[in-house]
Amino acid sequence: MKRIFLSKEMRSIRIGVTSLALALMTLAAQGQEKAEHKNANVRLADKALSAGNFKEAEKHLLKALPEESKDPDVQYLLGYSQFHNGNFKSAISTFETVLTIEPRHTSALYYKGMAATKLAVEPNSKLSATIKEKYLKTAIEDYSKAIAIDANDPKLYQNRAIAYRDLGILKGTKEMDNYNKDQATDAYNKAVIDYEKVLSYDASRKDIQTEVKKAQVYRDNLK
Secondary structure (H helix, E strand, C coil): CCCCCCCHHHHCCCCCHHHHHHHHHHHHHHHHHCCCCCCHHHHHHHHHHHCCCHHHHHHHHHHHCCCCCCCHHHHHHHHHHHHHCCCHHHHHHHHHHHHHHCCCCHHHHHHHHHHHHHHHHCCCCCCCHHHHHHHHHHHHHHHHHHHHHCCCCHHHHHHHHHHHHHHHHHHCCCCCCCCCHHHHHHHHHHHHHHHHHHHHHCCCCHHHHHHHHHHHHHHHCCC
8 A cells, every 4th residue: 555645634535436526626726735844844854855865854854753753644754764774773663653653554564564674684783593583573464464454565465475585594594593494484485475476466577486486495495
């Protein structure tokens, strides 16, 4: 589910089949009249995000708190900026705040899952195998929650498949303290199922076809 952040007035519109034309006209008119956010720092963050300057956006959004702390859109943009700045732990915390306010915020679940996966597989990470496993299971849980809300978004299945695959690699590496062949096999099997779900939306995706084969090879070569 793609999220579009609109004014409160625009979000209050419920488009019915019989009033579609009128609703579209109303949306257009409100779009023209939409006022800028009352918080100057949020306005500055919007400009920074438009320019792709996530560091500047994060700085201004942090300044907007705590005044805007209960606004899920502002909190989400902060987490989004933190994610793109590589501040994954901070992003996870911010997305948790978003989900406390709006539990069905699928984009927050999606990026929270991505942030957790990033922490688990960071090169030269000093995290223990147990903590890495915890992050990957958290990511899987986040994607599963998002799928329960929006079951027709292939990117959710793809990212959950990646988390399952990485969990399989972690649990299937004998040098790791949490090595468990059976759990690794199960993780790879679930990765294959999710990859195949992605292919059900677009069977021509060569990259996913390759990932299915790789997961199967990894699974079959577990010792």
